[in-house]
Amino acid sequence: MRCMVIVKANADSEAGVMPDTELLTAMGKFNEELVKAGVMLAGEGLHPSSRGVRVRFDGRQRTVIDGPFAETKELIAGFWLWQVKSMEEAVEWLKRAPFDGGTELEIRRVFEAEDFGAEFTPELREQEERLRAQIDNRT
Helix, strand or coil, X not given: CEEEEEEEXXXXXXXXXXXXXXXXXXXXXXXXXXXXXXXXXXXXXXXCHHHCEEEEEECCEEEEEECCCCCHHHCEEEEEEEECCCHHHHHHHHHCCCCXXXXXXXXXXXXXXXXXXXXXXXXXXHHHHHHHHHHHHHC
């Protein structure tokens, strides 16, 4: 199964405070372990919400809202995309991450084609496979 590990924002990440060399080194080592184990598919940190925008959809109306956004507890500071056998395996990997100081992370399964049932028609499956192949060929 694929899952996304979501690193929640905090006051420091929203202020643009960058991690120190010690944390970057530890994170690099952890990421190397994930890659060697075939777990890590992607992983990135995100700029603070002050450098982002939200787009609200209401019928045909599109409203662009500039950051920053007030509710830090609902913001994301970074993510990993992992391929694991189970949620339990994801949790065990995450327990090894070099975080401290009340950092909060969330693990969520990524939907796979089979999760959508009969509504995901053969034509839609074919389209999905074609798009994934195009993406894979870009890297």
